[in-house]
Amino acid sequence: MMFDNKKVDSGTIGYFDTQQENHFFDRKSARIAVAKLSQSISAFANADGGELLIGVEDDKTWRGFASVEDANPLLDTAFDRLKSGYFDAEFLNSDHFPGFVLHLSIERSPSVVYSTSDEAYIRNNAQNKKVTGERLDSLRRSKGDITYESHAIPASLEDLTNSETMIHFMLESDRISEPSEFLRKQGLLIDGNPTVAALLLYSDHPQGQLPHAGIKIYRYETSGEARRDFLSGVPLTIEGPIYTLIRRAEETAQKIIDSIPRLDQGSGLTKIEYPVETLHEILTNAVLHRDYGTRDYVHIKIFDNRIEVESPGRLPANITPQNILDERFARNPLIQRGINRFPDPPNMDIGEGLNTAFQAMERLRLNLPYINESGDHVRVTIPHEPLASPQEAIVNYVRESGRINNSTARTVTKIEQERTIRRYFAELVDAGELAQRGSGRGTYYEIP
Structure with missing residues (x-):
C-alpha cells in the first residue's frame, strides 16, 4: 500500500515539537524495535487512539528513516495488529531534517489489540501500561471480545427455577417446557449452573450472588x-x-x-x-x-x-x-x-x-x-435547560451565518410547519429584528 509522502515546513515541525507526550501522542526514534513499537500500537488502540511520530529522538531531534522502505517492518507491524480503517500512515520529509519521519494515526480499536509478544497494553497518560488478570478481562469485556453475562455462577438451579419471577414469566409467556429446559435451550446454563444472565433475568434476588447488580x-x-x-x-x-x-x-x-x-x-x-x-x-x-x-x-x-x-x-x-x-x-x-x-x-x-x-x-x-x-x-x-425560543434561534442563526430562509429556519428550530415559520418571520420583521429580501421561493431574511 502506498502512503502519502508530505513535505513539511518549519511551522509543522514546530507544532509537533510543542506537543507534550500524553494520552494521545508519543514520539519514538526511528531505531525503535518492532516489539517495542507493537506495545505502543496496542496501548493506543486499546485506549482512545492517538498519534505516533516515529523518527524523532527524545530530545526532539528529527532524524527519520533513510528511505521509506526502511520503515516497512514497522508498517507491517501496524498492518498485522490493526484492522483496516483503524489506522492511517504518512511520511513527513523536510529541508530541515534528514530522512523520512513516519506519522501513524491510530483509532480506538473495536477489539483488543496485542503486542508481538501477545500481551495487551493500554495508554495511561504518557505511558504504555501492560494489562493482565482482571484488568485484561475488563478490557476484553469493554471491547466485546468476551461477555460476563455468560459466566457461570455456583448458585442453586432449583431456587432459580422455582422463583416467583421464573414461574410468573413461564405462565405469562405461555411456555410449555420446564424452566430448566427453557434455560438450557436459551444458553443460560453451563454444566448445570445458571449464568449471570439467568440470575439477572429470573432470580427473585440476583443481588444475593451479584451484589453490585442494583x-x-x-x-x-x-x-x-x-x-x-x-x-x-x-x-x-x-x-x-x-x-x-x-x-x-x-x-x-x-x-x-x-x-x-x-x-x-x-x-x-x-x-x-x-x-x-x-x-x-x-x-x-x-x-x-x-x-x-x-x-x-x-x-x-x-x-x-x-x-x-x-x-x-x-x-x-x-x-x-x-x-x-x-x-x-x-x-x-x-x-x-x-x-x-x-x-x-x-x-x-x-x-x-x-x-x-x-x-x-x-x-x-x-x-x-x-x-x-x-x-x-x-x-x-x-x-433541564430550555432551548432558545424559535425566534431567538432564528436571529442567532442569522447573526452567525448572515441570512436565513424558511427551509433553513425549520431545520434550526426543529419546527416542520412552513406557516408557523412564516409567522415568526413576520413577527421578527415587525419588531425590526430582521429584514425581508427577495420574493417567492427566493425569499430570505437578514439583519437590517
Whole structure:
C-alpha cells in the first residue's frame, strides 16, 4: 500500500515539537524495535487512539528513516495488529531534517489489540501500561471480545427455577417446557449452573450472588452563590430482577423529580419536568448494557437542574459518544433478548432507545442529553435547560451565518410547519429584528 509522502515546513515541525507526550501522542526514534513499537500500537488502540511520530529522538531531534522502505517492518507491524480503517500512515520529509519521519494515526480499536509478544497494553497518560488478570478481562469485556453475562455462577438451579419471577414469566409467556429446559435451550446454563444472565433475568434476588447488580439513587441539592451541589439524605438502593429493577428505579426517581420545586417567572413554584421516555430509555440502556463484571452499581444522581445516569464499563467495541445514536453493539445480547420476551418489555424497540430519549427532549424543547466516558464508566447527563425560543434561534442563526430562509429556519428550530415559520418571520420583521429580501421561493431574511 502506498502512503502519502508530505513535505513539511518549519511551522509543522514546530507544532509537533510543542506537543507534550500524553494520552494521545508519543514520539519514538526511528531505531525503535518492532516489539517495542507493537506495545505502543496496542496501548493506543486499546485506549482512545492517538498519534505516533516515529523518527524523532527524545530530545526532539528529527532524524527519520533513510528511505521509506526502511520503515516497512514497522508498517507491517501496524498492518498485522490493526484492522483496516483503524489506522492511517504518512511520511513527513523536510529541508530541515534528514530522512523520512513516519506519522501513524491510530483509532480506538473495536477489539483488543496485542503486542508481538501477545500481551495487551493500554495508554495511561504518557505511558504504555501492560494489562493482565482482571484488568485484561475488563478490557476484553469493554471491547466485546468476551461477555460476563455468560459466566457461570455456583448458585442453586432449583431456587432459580422455582422463583416467583421464573414461574410468573413461564405462565405469562405461555411456555410449555420446564424452566430448566427453557434455560438450557436459551444458553443460560453451563454444566448445570445458571449464568449471570439467568440470575439477572429470573432470580427473585440476583443481588444475593451479584451484589453490585442494583441501582443507587442520589438526590443532590444546589445552594449558595457558588452553585455547589450537596448530597441530600441517604442514597437509595434498588434491587431485584432486571425487569422489576428498571421499573422500581424509574418510579423512585420520578417521585424524587416530582418533589423538586422550580421557580418560573409569572407562574411561581412549579414542578420540574423531564420527558418520561427520556429517563426510561436512558435508565433501561444503562441497566441492559452495563458491564456486570465491574463491581459497581448503576448510579442515578438527581440534581436541581439535571439528572446523571452512570453505567459501569466503557462503551463497547466501536461505540463512541459521537456515534452511539447510529451504531449498534449489544454488550449483553442474552440479557437484551431475554428481557424482550417479558410482557411489555422495557426495551420494546430494540436499538432505538437512545434515539427515542433524544427525540423526547427535542419535543419539549429541552437541550439534548450528552454522553461521556469517565474512567471505566459511561455517564449520560439529562439537562433541564430550555432551548432558545424559535425566534431567538432564528436571529442567532442569522447573526452567525448572515441570512436565513424558511427551509433553513425549520431545520434550526426543529419546527416542520412552513406557516408557523412564516409567522415568526413576520413577527421578527415587525419588531425590526430582521429584514425581508427577495420574493417567492427566493425569499430570505437578514439583519437590517
